[in-house]
Amino acid sequence: MVEILPKMPKSWNPESKPHKFCPGCGHGLVLKALGQAIDELGIQDRVVFGCDIGCSLLSWDFFNVDTVQTHHGRTTPVMVGIKRANPNLVVVAYMGDGGGYAIGSQHLVNAATRNEKITCILVNNTNYAMTGGQMAPTTMPGQKTETTPYGRDVEETGYPMLGPEMVAAITREGAYAARGSVAKFAQLKKYIKKALENQMAGRGFSFVEALSTCPTNWRTNAAQTWQFIEETMTKYFPLGEFKVPEGKED
Amino acid sequence: MSTAAAPAYLKKVYTTEVNKGKAVFAIFPGLCKGCGLCKEKCPEGALSWSEKLGVYGTPTVTPDPELCKACGICERVCPDCAIAIIRVDKEK
Numbered sequence: 001m002v003e004i005l006p007k008m009p010k011s012w013n014p015e016s017k018p019h020k021f022c023p024g025c026g027h028g029l030v031l032k033a034l035g036q037a038i039d040e041l042g043i044q045d046r047v048v049f050g051c052d053i054g055c056s057l058l059s060w061d062f063f064n065v066d067t068v069q070t071h072h073g074r075t076t077p078v079m080v081g082i083k084r085a086n087p088n089l090v091v092v093a094y095m096g097d098g099g100g101y102a103i104g105s106q107h108l109v110n111a112a113t114r115n116e117k118i119t120c121i122l123v124n125n126t127n128y129a130m131t132g133g134q135m136a137p138t139t140m141p142g143q144k145t146e147t148t149p150y151g152r153d154v155e156e157t158g159y160p161m162l163g164p165e166m167v168a169a170i171t172r173e174g175a176y177a178a179r180g181s182v183a184k185f186a187q188l189k190k191y192i193k194k195a196l197e198n199q200m201a202g203r204g205f206s207f208v209e210a211l212s213t214c215p216t217n218w219r220t221n222a223a224q225t226w227q228f229i230e231e232t233m234t235k236y237f238p239l240g241e242f243k244v245p246e247g248k249e250d
Numbered sequence: 251m252s253t254a255a256a257p258a259y260l261k262k263v264y265t266t267e268v269n270k271g272k273a274v275f276a277i278f279p280g281l282c283k284g285c286g287l288c289k290e291k292c293p294e295g296a297l298s299w300s301e302k303l304g305v306y307g308t309p310t311v312t313p314d315p316e317l318c319k320a321c322g323i324c325e326r327v328c329p330d331c332a333i334a335i336i337r338v339d340k341e342k
């Protein structure tokens with residue numbers, strides 16, 4: 001009998017599994033897509049992975065690659081520095097919506113404006129998950145969170161942040177911006193792969209937002225979890241590519 | 251594998267022959283967190299809760315060998331890589 005092994009990406013660190021994310025957490029799926037993309041591109045020995053504050057930090061020992069953990073949104077400039085010091089590396093800044101779009105949003109805006117040659121993957125789970133499910137910039141109108149018990153009131157707190165659309169608007173030619181979802185795994189993986197290849201080609205800032213599940217703070221069972229990400233979230237956060245370098249369209 | 255001791259989840263795997271013996275459905279209880287995402291996504295309704303418990307003491311899933319078509323969707327949607335669908339003819 002052949003030995004049966006789990007089909008984990010080769011770039012995952014098998015010794016840190018099962019990983020630290022909650023049951024049904026989308027972070028595991030985003031990092032599976034990233035792991036498979038790294039494997040397919042054969043770049044494991046060149047990747048530096050940076051995770052942020054928030055649940056993303058639970059990935060500090062996730063991959064068998066050099067990893068650094070920084071504070072809210074600072075993962076982006078830290079990865080910029082590493083890339084500038086050694087352009088042969090493939091750097092990945094991995095963060096949540098609270099870290100990337102609110103607490104550390106200046107870093108995303110400035111790195112995008114400068115068209116830094118890095119890949120940024122931002123997990124949109126519509127809340128500040130690690131701290132117990134408070135409202136994030138991505139919380140949708142009417143959505144209940146710990147700090148919006150009656151639903152998000154857009155008169156008071158504004159509309160959800162549209163990250164890839166913003167990145168597409170402020171970057172120059174050569175940049176890449178897309179929004180995928182863990183509910184469409186093959187598409188998400190394709191976007192992540194393109195974002196890595198775009199960095200490797202030295203074209204420009206490469207950004208993927210991933211719609212992701214957080215059953216713990218959403219307080220959803222499996223059926224409700226899929227419904228929330230597939231139906232409710234995509235109403236506000238359309239999937240697709242928002243900026244693709246010339247000649248790299250599908 | 252590396253030189254370190256093998257991870258605990260490798261110690262136990264439950265297998266079921268599915269799709270008329272053309273594939274094996276394997277589940278690693280040491281990885282399964284009982285989230286149910288796979289069960290909801292199975293297009294054949296082939297998955298049900300198992301008496302075998304996973305890493306957090308919650309039920310794992312088990313396939314109905316008559317219904318499972320070895321399509322691999324459950325394997326793909328599992329955030330923990332707890333399911334492996336192995337096509338038997340490929341292994342030979």
Ligand SMILES: Cc1ncc(C[n+]2csc(CCOP(=O)(O)OP(=O)(O)O)c2C)c(N)n1
Nearest residue numbers: 053054055056096097098099127128129130
């Ligand atoms: C400057 C600062 N403010 C607040 C916190 C507390 N804090 C830690 S994680 C977190 C939320 C992170 O949310 P997000 O980036 O969306 O990641 P998620 O946990 O949802 O994946 C907050 C507010 C902090 N660590 N530092």
Ligand code: SF4
Nearest residue numbers: 021022025055129214
């Ligand atoms: S709190 Fe939410 S985002 Fe954080 S690990 Fe749990 S499910 Fe994932």
Ligand code: SF4
Nearest residue numbers: 292318319321322324
């Ligand atoms: S392989 Fe396909 S048919 Fe079989 S249990 Fe998984 S999802 Fe269902």
Ligand code: SF4
Nearest residue numbers: 282283285286288328
């Ligand atoms: S096999 Fe995976 S997707 Fe299915 S219940 Fe277990 S952890 Fe969740």
Ligand SMILES: [Mg+2]
Nearest residue numbers: 096097127129
């Ligand atoms: Mg979040």
